[in-house]
Amino acid sequence: MPMAKNNHNFEKRKHVRVAVDAYVWVTLTTDKDDAEKIFTAKDISPEGIFLVSNETFPAGTILNLRIHTPTTLEPINTAAEVVRTAVDKNLGINGVGLVFIQISEKDKKELLKHLYLAYHYTDHTDNK
Numbered sequence: 001m002p003m004a005k006n007n008h009n010f011e012k013r014k015h016v017r018v019a020v021d022a023y024v025w026v027t028l029t030t031d032k033d034d035a036e037k038i039f040t041a042k043d044i045s046p047e048g049i050f051l052v053s054n055e056t057f058p059a060g061t062i063l064n065l066r067i068h069t070p071t072t073l074e075p076i077n078t079a080a081e082v083v084r085t086a087v088d089k090n091l092g093i094n095g096v097g098l099v100f101i102q103i104s105e106k107d108k109k110e111l112l113k114h115l116y117l118a119y120h121y122t123d124h125t126d127n128k
Contacts, residue, residue, distance in 0.1 A: 024051055025066040025075070041067070046112060048099040049080065057082045057096050065098075071114045078103040 022041040039051040049067070057063070061082040066075040080098035087094050103111070 022067055022069045024049070024068070026051070027064040028061070036066075042093065042095060044111075044115065046108075046115065048083070048097065050086075050095055050097050052093060052095045054094050055096075056085050059083060059085070062101070063098065067111075069114045069118075071117050072110050074110070076103075076107045076111050076114075078107060 022044065024039045024041050025036045026039055027036050037055075039053050042050045042052050044050075044067075049065070059082055063080050063082065065078050065080055067078070068075050078100045079102040081101050082096050083099050084097040085095075086097065
């Protein structure tokens, strides 16, 4: 007897995303006046970040980020590329998914330290 197919659309990601309480200062690489905008992050992984935003950015747009987290003394600096824009009317969350394309070893270590602390000190019993 054939097995029933599972209709769940599970994401197959290389890294776990961690919910994060962080503010992110964003500058478009094309901005000549270096105007920054502040966004909040929904989640983060070693490879990328999801920013809550009502603004849309075309896929391929490069943004310079300064990520401020509760566990880092200095902001984490990185360049990131927009890979998707999400609009979820049910949850009321709009945003952009970014992949890190340039990050120093020092900032990568700080990011990994923050992810470790955030993941291990978060209650994971709420399996959504």
